[in-house]
Amino acid sequence: MHIVSKILIGLVALIHTYILVFEMFLWESRGPKVFSDFPVDLFAPTKVMAANQGLYNGFLAAGLFWALLLIKDTTWKRNVSYFFLGCVAVAGIYGAMTASVNIIYVQAVPAILAILSLMFLKPNKS
Numbered sequence: 001m002h003i004v005s006k007i008l009i010g011l012v013a014l015i016h017t018y019i020l021v022f023e024m025f026l027w028e029s030r031g032p033k034v035f036s037d038f039p040v041d042l043f044a045p046t047k048v049m050a051a052n053q054g055l056y057n058g059f060l061a062a063g064l065f066w067a068l069l070l071i072k073d074t075t076w077k078r079n080v081s082y083f084f085l086g087c088v089a090v091a092g093i094y095g096a097m098t099a100s101v102n103i104i105y106v107q108a109v110p111a112i113l114a115i116l117s118l119m120f121l122k123p124n125k126s
Contacts, residue, residue: 001077002121008114009068009081012088015110016061023054060088078118085111085118 022030027050028043063084071077092108 001074001081001123002117004121005081005114005117005123006068008110008117009064009085012085012110012114013061013064013068015106016057016064016088020054020058020061023050023057025054027051027054060084060091063087074123081118082115085115089115 022034027047031043031050032038032040063080067077067080067084071080088111089108092103092106092111095103095107
């Protein structure tokens with residue numbers, strides 16, 4: 001796997017780790033600053049829903065870290081990376097269509113760049 005692919009996959013995994021922390025643990029404290037259009041009085045009642053979404057983002061991050069750090073077989077590593085990056089890209093596109101257009105830049109674009117790097121950059125020997 002090319003170093004650029006590894007960096008992009010790591011970046012996507014870190015983004016989703018941050019989203020997990022944000023949605024599961026910082027929703028009520030940081031959420032109103034990030035989502036200023038969302039009524040402040042709705043953060044407490046939506047805490048469980050946000051935590052659930054955060055957990056799903058954590059699963060995406062875990063899959064990418066698994067592919068990046070634990071899988072040794074190069075074909076298997078690429079295929080697992082494609083799967084989880086594809087999930088992130090689809091979720092980012094859907095989020096941009098239904099919640100906020102900015103989601104496409106935070107989630108979908110990095111995932112799509114990582115997919116393209118896997119497709120078009122020649123793998124390193126290591």
